Amino acid sequence: MASRVSIQTEDFDVAAEIAALRAQDKRVGAVCTFIGTVRDRNDGQAVSTMELEHYPGMTEKSIEAMIDEAFRRFDIYAARVIHRVGLLQPLDQIVLVVVTSAHRGESFQACEFLMDYLKTQAPFWKKEQTPEGARWVDARVSDDAALAKWGIASSNTAA
Amino acid sequence: MRVNLKYFASIRESVGTGSEQLQTTAATLGALRDELIARGGAHAQSLARGRAVRVALNQVMSGEEAALSEGCEVAFFPPVTGG
Numbered sequence: 424m425a426s427r428v429s430i431q432t433e434d435f436d437v438a439a440e441i442a443a444l445r446a447q448d449k450r451v452g453a454v455c456t457f458i459g460t461v462r463d464r465n466d467g468q469a470v471s472t473m474e475l476e477h478y479p480g481m482t483e484k485s486i487e488a489m490i491d492e493a494f495r496r497f498d499i500y501a502a503r504v505i506h507r508v509g510l511l512q513p514l515d516q517i518v519l520v521v522v523t524s525a526h527r528g529e530s531f532q533a534c535e536f537l538m539d540y541l542k543t544q545a546p547f548w549k550k551e552q553t554p555e556g557a558r559w560v561d562a563r564v565s566d567d568a569a570l571a572k573w574g575i576a577s578s579n580t581a582a
Numbered sequence: 583m584r585v586n587l588k589y590f591a592s593i594r595e596s597v598g599t600g601s602e603q604l605q606t607t608a609a610t611l612g613a614l615r616d617e618l619i620a621r622g623g624a625h626a627q628s629l630a631r632g633r634a635v636r637v638a639l640n641q642v643m644s645g646e647e648a649a650l651s652e653g654c655e656v657a658f659f660p661p662v663t664g665g
Contacts, residue, residue, distance in 0.1 A: 459665055475664070476591055478657060481641035505663060538665060544643065546657075547664025548591035548638055559592045562661030567588070579661045582634045 432509040455530035463513035478546035497533040543579040590659035596628040612646030
């Protein structure tokens, strides 16, 4: 089976990833894709570059577990997650989630579920370069709330 | 027992290293955190109670009651911010 999770410094080709996931699977009637990109502003400040750190080993394993959970919850055929690490610039692609299913509802849901899960449970950390120096990005309470709507308690931001 | 420690992101920067090996008598993650806090300095500051610190045991997010075992891997890091 093709790899479901990739953590990499290099960019990804969305069309190629979608084509690979659809392959020759004639059951597929819906493909849902999410792409996260680097903004040039965050919390009111200009961002010139962003550096992404991860926990090699755990990051991959945790996303694999999230995909397993997506398969348990939704009637989907395939899922693929790519997340970049290292130094990125505004406009760069950061993260890709692609899901296939027979009908759109399951793909939309599984795609959102995977992103909500990843935001609060996968070990990645962003550091931004701003005119006032480098700063670590703060986790958002709204991301914990996003996962809670799937019935999963998250305390990423809790002390 | 011997424990392999890892630190990430702001905690890694603060304590000045990404990993260390430690001999400890701590039985749980919480007791290990207390032992590191007792070192004072950057460890006390970055792992202080009341700060948002997440802990993974053998690469799985874990609560402070989780029991340590010989040769286990323990990681301390701030809230995650990927995606």
